[in-house]
Amino acid sequence: MAIAQQVLLRDAMRRLNLTRDLFAARIGVKRRALDTWLLPEGSQESRAMPEVVGRFVTEIVENDALLQKYAQTAQTGPLRDRIAIDNKHQLLSVDQFSRESVEELFQVADQMQPIARRQKVSRVLEGAVLGNLFFEASTRTRVSFGAAFCRLGGSVCDTTGFTFSSMAKGESIYDTSRVMSGYVDAMVIRHPEQGSVAEFAAATNIPVVNGGDGAGEHPSQALLDLYTILTEFSRLGKLLDGAHVVMAGDLKYGRTVHSLIKLLALYRGLKFTLVSPPGLEMPAHLLEKAGCNGHVIEQTHDLQKGLQGADMVYATRVQKERFAGETLEGYDEAFQVGRGIIDRCCAPDVIVMHPLPRDSREGAHDLSTDLNHDARLAIFRQADNGIPVRMAIFAVLLGVEGLVQHSMRDVTWVPPSHIGPDDSVFHGMY
Template structure:
């Protein structure tokens, strides 16, 4: 076949709308066997699918609609061209993605997992330099991008804070972008003003990635969030089409939910329950864009109304730094706090609880409760871990090296843990 076994099987499952468990049952094999066929071909555990699977997949390929899908996917060329921003290999908005191109990126992220889990190393970006320009406070996003670039063999130059930059001296975004482009091979930019990262991108031809532009967007966060949901659903035997997603908290200024609801709306029949304190509701423009593919959007005033039957709860903190003339302290009351008692009352045992972090754990903040820390439904740390393979995939695609990664991998030489967190083993299929 002209595409890899992994890509072909994944596309067949998505086309048939089958989970791994259902697909395995359909062809009469164990789930563990299917998992080995879906590994990258360079993996030590990879196995070639037997003849019975080839015959089954062959029947699917004979379907003219599926053949047309493969043909259309192949025609536009490399993924970085298909997601280009105004003709440039940059990532500024989730609007650059279709459902197919997002899932193509996730296939690249799947390939990055052995590296992200410290089992393999790759040097495909050796010699490349990343400029991390963060004009706004960040810990997770900045370190995650830097780590992702380094794990592909590149190096990172960091700058943090507006007051420590030349822009504090009056330098324009255009000048800053053009100067930095002469020093580095890619830029990751976070800036407090909406639309500012697009200005950085317009001033250069090197890859620029939007790491958050004020209340605007956070595309890489939305991609890792969607990747997490799909991964969790695969583990639970669920499909994203037709799911119920509840978004809770500051939906007005929370850029992560703006980007995520746009990506999720690429799927079909999703029910969105939007639960926000008065004055922090989701912007109408975002709601209008998300209302497609038969998706239903309902605005709720309480957790009792919004969380009932939810497959995914996505909680956000109050973005106090965005408030202008508004009372940030009174925005959240205990009535809007997602806690163990709340999800026990309204949700099922397999509900997924997510948060983009940081969460405000101080008393009275009423953000996502810490009493969920030992609850298997809390996916926030699996969520942050997924930031590494997703951001590795973004860099590999934008810099055009994704086809080199698989054959560049070699075993690590240092001792590494089988899993990072004390309770991660069962979720990652590790011994």
């Protein structure tokens, strides 16, 4: 006789010693979905739990090793202390996160959604000043960080490019960082040289966030990407554990995929298919990192072959500005991710992502614009998720995440029901 889903779920939570919030995070679903599965079958709001979730929960409760792995662990102290680096509240790499801590950050991001979606306002960072120091061109990341800080009540000072900074006069990273620390309460740094953000962070005790360091990492982008993947999979009733993830494009210099593959490696039993033009393969040390925890890794230069059976496709542009003598071969029309190849090779519920900006110029062969009105394209939902995730990062690093829930009040203006005219129906802000 089959066990009722409500009984199975409650038994699992009891044996794991988890609250509903933590249990939902552990199995990779939204709390609101879990709530509907726990309601009595006669309730109008009750929903059937997806079969894949039932199998996963059953596997956990029937396996002592998995029970121990997914059980509530004794974590003490604020999240910012548990992800600190060199005892500083800074975000330089996704290596600072465990699966538990990243999902705890996402719970904070969930709390930020009413503010990010213009329903509520909060002033928990009132009086705080953010220094946005971008020594490399940026639109989305710079504005997203600034908007996230402002939506929590703070203010922002921007500087963009070497030409307009004192570093053009020969000032050292140490001096710049130390001086700026006297002016602002947190800094976001983007710099074209790998490792440079760590130099800024070493010269100060205020929170520093890595906004991208050359071909190194982009941790906040990877966090919002993972948040988007979990959100999209939850909407589809799918789990990230066991999923087939395709990364396509410049995997050598694409710092977004460098950070993302390390975060995804925290999950269980994934299949990674890495598709790149010859010479732009994923670096070996990241392949080693991704190969842990029972993951399968395949590499190919054939996009059509690589896309077969994908649950999620993460396309990224070729970063020619970072080339060091490479010659680009095999990057032609056949390498472009567009509607035709997605329809031929992928399931109807595949999710297509891209960190943006995408190169829409002729001959670029980046993510095609013919997917713009396709609900499978998640790039704009992905970009929008940058606000709540970066709000969560600031709240955690500055120690105010516990104040946000009770600080909210209704907005006094009328926000739009959808951000863009072509957004999918499930993208609605309400």
